[in-house]
Amino acid sequence: MYFLMTNDVESFSIPLNRLGPDTAREVYEVGLPRLLDVYAKTDIRCTFYFTGKMVEMVPEAVELVLDHGHEIGCHGYDHSPDRAFDLMDLDEQIRELKRAKDVTEGVSGRIYDFRAPPLRINEYTIRALEETRFTTDSSIA
Numbered sequence: 001m002y003f004l005m006t007n008d009v010e011s012f013s014i015p016l017n018r019l020g021p022d023t024a025r026e027v028y029e030v031g032l033p034r035l036l037d038v039y040a041k042t043d044i045r046c047t048f049y050f051t052g053k054m055v056e057m058v059p060e061a062v063e064l065v066l067d068h069g070h071e072i073g074c075h076g077y078d079h080s081p082d083r084a085f086d087l088m089d090l091d092e093q094i095r096e097l098k099r100a101k102d103v104t105e106g107v108s109g110r111i112y113d114f115r116a117p118p119l120r121i122n123e124y125t126i127r128a129l130e131e132t133r134f135t136t137d138s139s140i141a
């Protein structure tokens, strides 16, 4: 049996729940290793979509995911609702994608996959993804 498994790795909800940077670090140091252990025991390979902000906060998380044989994808730079892609024109989307891609590829190497934060895109997104050389988009289920 085959199925697809993905994970979004973002810090967006931490301040909303009145938690701080220590919580983000705990997610990386405790939660992520537990999740990776479950995937290893069940022989599941996934794509982990990181926001650029999360990569900047804990680049070690990207390395840990890669060390476990999973794929890295891009979940935009900023997951805030006011930075959603459906609110941006083409040039803004291209800038946002380049920023996120540069940050992430600086740790992971070349990435190809994108998922819009928070799953919101508009008529410019496909063109912006082509301009920034992403080849897959899992923003729409």
Ligand SMILES: [Zn+2]
Residues within 6 Å of the ligand: 008, 010, 075, 079, 117, 118
């Ligand atoms: Zn997300």
